[in-house]
Amino acid sequence: MGYKKQSNNHKIWLNYCTKNISNIELIGLDEKVFISENNFREFATNGTINNVRLSVIASELGDKDFWTLFDFITNYFDMDASLFDDVENSRICRK
Numbered sequence: 001m002g003y004k005k006q007s008n009n010h011k012i013w014l015n016y017c018t019k020n021i022s023n024i025e026l027i028g029l030d031e032k033v034f035i036s037e038n039n040f041r042e043f044a045t046n047g048t049i050n051n052v053r054l055s056v057i058a059s060e061l062g063d064k065d066f067w068t069l070f071d072f073i074t075n076y077f078d079m080d081a082s083l084f085d086d087v088e089n090s091r092i093c094r095k
Contacts, residue, residue, distance in 0.1 A: 013036065013040075043058070
């Protein structure tokens with residue numbers, strides 16, 4: 001049953017990304033970021049996917065793109081959004 005639950009979670013993630021495709025395209029990040037929830041979590045917390053640093057990490061986005069990404073995070077992850085506080089803090093410290 002673990003497989004079925006994981007499969008359903010993946011479908012929910014893909015559905016969420018499909019509904020938010022215009023925002024995803026607006027942000028302009030590598031599409032690998034959004035292939036799976038795990039990839040997105042790794043990107044949003046570490047700026048990497050599978051130990052490969054991407055050319056742009058969340059804290060380096062422009063203001064408009066960062067807040068679009070932040071809305072994407074909070075709308076999907078709800079209470080888990082606090083897991084991504086380091087993204088926001090690194091952006092604040094950068095300024």
